[in-house]
Every structure is written in C-alpha cells, then in structure tokens.
Amino acid sequence: MIELLLDEQKDKYNEFCSFAESNVQPYASDWEREERISKDIVNKCIEQGYLGCTIPEEFNGNGWDSITYGIFTEAIARSSTSLAGLFNVHTMVMQTLLKWGTEEQKNKWLYRMCKGEILGAFALTEPDAGSDIRGIKTRFTPKGDKIILNGKKRWITFGGLADIFVVFGMMDDESGKPVACFVEKNTPGFEIIPITNMLGFKASYLAVLEFNECEVDKENIIAKPGFAFSHIAPYALDYGRVSVSFTALGIIGGCLNYCCNHVLRRKTFNSRLIDQSTIKEMITKMGVDYEAASHLCINSCKAKDMSNPNYAEKVMIAKYFTTRAAHRHADNAVQIMGATGCNENHATARYYRDSKVLEIIEGSTQIHEMILGNSFTKKFRKIEKK
Known part of the structure; x- marks a missing residue:
C-alpha cells in the first residue's frame, strides 16, 4: 500500500x-x-x-x-x-x-x-431495525421548546464510553418525518446498558441505549426533520465505510505479517512451510488481495476528496471487497498458524473474530450486493440495437 x-x-x-x-x-x-x-x-x-x-x-x-x-x-x-x-x-x-x-x-x-x-457515538441501529432504517421505532415528540425521546438503540459501538450521541428516529407529529438529534450522556431519561460477550470488537464498549421520556432541547435537532435518512445518515456512513474498509485492510496486512514470518521460520517434513504448495497458494492469495484492496481503498478516498459523483459507490465497493477478503484470509491465517492461531491471546485469533463483524457493520455484505448488483446491471447492460 x-x-x-x-x-x-x-x-x-x-x-x-x-x-x-x-x-x-x-x-x-x-x-x-x-x-x-x-x-x-x-x-x-x-x-x-x-x-x-x-x-x-x-x-x-x-x-x-x-x-x-x-x-x-x-x-x-x-x-x-x-x-x-x-x-x-x-x-x-x-x-x-x-x-x-x-x-x-x-x-x-x-x-x-x-x-x-x-467522545461521540452514532446511534442508528435498533433491535428491529438495522440496515432497514425506515423500520426505526424511536420517536421524537415536540413539547414546546423541547422534544421528548422514547425508544431503544442497540449494538451501539462505544455507546458505553461516549459522551454525545447522534440519535435517529421519527417525529411523533403530523409530519412523521425522520429526524436526527444530538443527545448528551447525562440527559435525564437516558440509560446506557453495556453489551458483553460479543464475537468480535470485544473492547469497543458496545451498549444498548434506552430513552424513557428523555427531554432534549429542540436546538439539538440536526438540520431539519426529513433529512435524517436521505442526507445525514448516508453522509456519516460513507466515513464509516472508509474506516471499515481500512480496518479490513489492516487485518489482511496483519495476517500477512504474522503468517509470512511463521512460514519462513516453521519447518515440517524437513522443509519450511513456505516450500509447501498449499501454503504458497494461501500466501499468494493473501498478498494479491492486499494489493487489490489497497488500490480500491486509496482510489475510493481520492474519489471522495475530489467529490466524484460516484464516490459513495466506490467507497461501498472498497468496503465490500476488503471485508470479504479480510474474513477469508483471517480464516487462512489461523490455519497457517495452527494451534498458535487458535490461542485467544494471539492477533490472528482476534483477526478471525473481528473480520466476521466487518461483514455486518456499516451495511452488511448482502445489503451491498443488493445495491451494487442493481448498479452494475444498469451500467453494463447491453444496449440493444433497434
């Protein structure tokens, strides 16, 4: 890279x-x-x-x-x-x-x-609403110069450590418009419940956020009602996908570091592991995907910084490719490292657990396939001759 x-x-x-x-x-x-x-x-x-x-x-x-x-x-x-x-x-x-x-x-x-x-955290996901944000049930009820929040958020990364949250919900009035609002940690009616025993990202203070008649100033509303799902969430999630893409790239790079040192040092049947054809294949695929993912990640960022009209799709492509590659190669890294890779204290064990989570957060692999599949079909469809 x-x-x-x-x-x-x-x-x-x-x-x-x-x-x-x-x-x-x-x-x-x-x-x-x-x-x-x-x-x-x-x-x-x-x-x-x-x-x-x-x-x-x-x-x-x-x-x-x-x-x-x-x-x-x-x-x-x-x-x-x-x-x-x-x-x-x-x-x-x-x-x-x-x-x-x-x-x-x-x-x-x-x-x-x-x-x-x-510190800040992003509160979008709910128990019954993940990628389908239109299913969000959190409600904001106007009350004079205040709004009253009622609802629950779940799987909020660093929810247990953050001081301020961007919370998404629906206006509980005639408009019924989606809305986003800043909510501070110590606001009355706001409870934070830690989540433990996760597969990956174990140290990321995951939490449930519960709002019970939580009163917030109307001045905390972000932009205006109606923009939350169409503008605010997508804009922030683009940064999230850049982060997740490079996190996955870091996992692939880490797998290469540990595995290459191991296969050059470890001997079986009187030869180094790297001399085994199956190991060579694993390392080759790992290295090639790291190179490919590096180009996708860097190019998506260039497109973003240059305000390329297709930058959001390029970011999504980078996230899709890199997270899937990270999961494949973390799996192979554990295989190459053997029992060492199965030890909870070894980095490759963390890579294995965390890489699975990367395929889910900031839009799951399947959601990206739904969006990108439609996009590529429109781009590359054969133009029929009249």
Whole structure:
C-alpha cells in the first residue's frame, strides 16, 4: 500500500505504525479480555492530537484528507480493531456536526470533540431495525421548546464510553418525518446498558441505549426533520465505510505479517512451510488481495476528496471487497498458524473474530450486493440495437 501514498502520507503512515506498535499492540489482548480499551490509550491518542482526524484546523482538528484518515485506521487496526472502531464512530459524529450542525452546535461540541474532551457515538441501529432504517421505532415528540425521546438503540459501538450521541428516529407529529438529534450522556431519561460477550470488537464498549421520556432541547435537532435518512445518515456512513474498509485492510496486512514470518521460520517434513504448495497458494492469495484492496481503498478516498459523483459507490465497493477478503484470509491465517492461531491471546485469533463483524457493520455484505448488483446491471447492460 505504501507505494500508493505521497511522501507526506508515507511519513504519517510510518508515524502511525510506530505509535500502534508501541502503544496499542502490547495491550490489545488485555483489552479484549477486559472487554474495554484502556483510558490510558485514549489519553495517549489525545496527546498525539489524533482525535481531530478529518476536521479542519479552525476547529482544532488535524485537517487530514480521507487517505490519511484511512492509513491511520489501517495502522491502528493491525493492532486493535476495537480502538479503530472508536475513531470510526467519533469521526462519524464529528463529520455530522461539521456538515450539518449549526454554529451554536459546533461551538458547543466540535472543538471539544477534536481535543478529545468528549467522545461521540452514532446511534442508528435498533433491535428491529438495522440496515432497514425506515423500520426505526424511536420517536421524537415536540413539547414546546423541547422534544421528548422514547425508544431503544442497540449494538451501539462505544455507546458505553461516549459522551454525545447522534440519535435517529421519527417525529411523533403530523409530519412523521425522520429526524436526527444530538443527545448528551447525562440527559435525564437516558440509560446506557453495556453489551458483553460479543464475537468480535470485544473492547469497543458496545451498549444498548434506552430513552424513557428523555427531554432534549429542540436546538439539538440536526438540520431539519426529513433529512435524517436521505442526507445525514448516508453522509456519516460513507466515513464509516472508509474506516471499515481500512480496518479490513489492516487485518489482511496483519495476517500477512504474522503468517509470512511463521512460514519462513516453521519447518515440517524437513522443509519450511513456505516450500509447501498449499501454503504458497494461501500466501499468494493473501498478498494479491492486499494489493487489490489497497488500490480500491486509496482510489475510493481520492474519489471522495475530489467529490466524484460516484464516490459513495466506490467507497461501498472498497468496503465490500476488503471485508470479504479480510474474513477469508483471517480464516487462512489461523490455519497457517495452527494451534498458535487458535490461542485467544494471539492477533490472528482476534483477526478471525473481528473480520466476521466487518461483514455486518456499516451495511452488511448482502445489503451491498443488493445495491451494487442493481448498479452494475444498469451500467453494463447491453444496449440493444433497434
């Protein structure tokens, strides 16, 4: 991947890798067992100024382009996909604020989010509504200059650690329009219930959010009712899919690192593992998919930063290809590593668990197939001669 980067991006990538190797990799297994990342690593990320990510410098952000954000995610994900998940949801909330927030909302939260003083999470999914967001049951009832929230969100990444949430629901009035709203953690009527014992992303503070007559200022509404599903959610999810794509790329890269070292060192039947044809095939497919996924990820970010009208589809293609490849190769990595790869404390075991989750979050593989299948059919249909 690194040969696809500009010199400045290469320097940043080396910085990110060095940071992850020193501050993330040695502790990732402990975080998985404890099912929570350490607040120490959050503080170290704050010290490095990483929480600002893609936000312009005028708001105390880093002003990274999408590629720099992606390679940061890739470097972190090699060591901990859970920590990469924190930057995913935090960035989605910050970008929502930057794009759709009022000046008052930005002044109230965006500066502090860039500094890492408060963390954000994205509350879209419900027990009965995942990719089908039109099935959302959370209701916002107008009451003077307030709105009253009632409903439940589930599987909210870093819901147990975040300070502010972007919450989606429907207006409970004559309009019945979809709406999004900022809700702070300590708002009365808002309860956060931790979720544990997940297959992957074990340290990502998953939570259920329950709203019981939760009263929020109308000033917290994002944009205007009617825009939540058509504009706000898709815009944020594009950043989420960039993050997930590069997280999957980091898993493939991590699998290559561990497996290549192993097959060069380990001997069976008086020869190295790499001399076995079946192992060569696994490593070849892993390396080729890493190269292909790198191009897809980088090109999708270029399209996004250049406001290419098809950038959202390119991001989706990158997410679809890379997450499926990560799951295949994490499976093979465990096979190559043998019993070592089955040890819960080894990175390849984490890759195996986490890669499955990547095929589900930010739009499942099957949802992408529904969308991309229609898109490709329209693009490549044969034009019949009259």
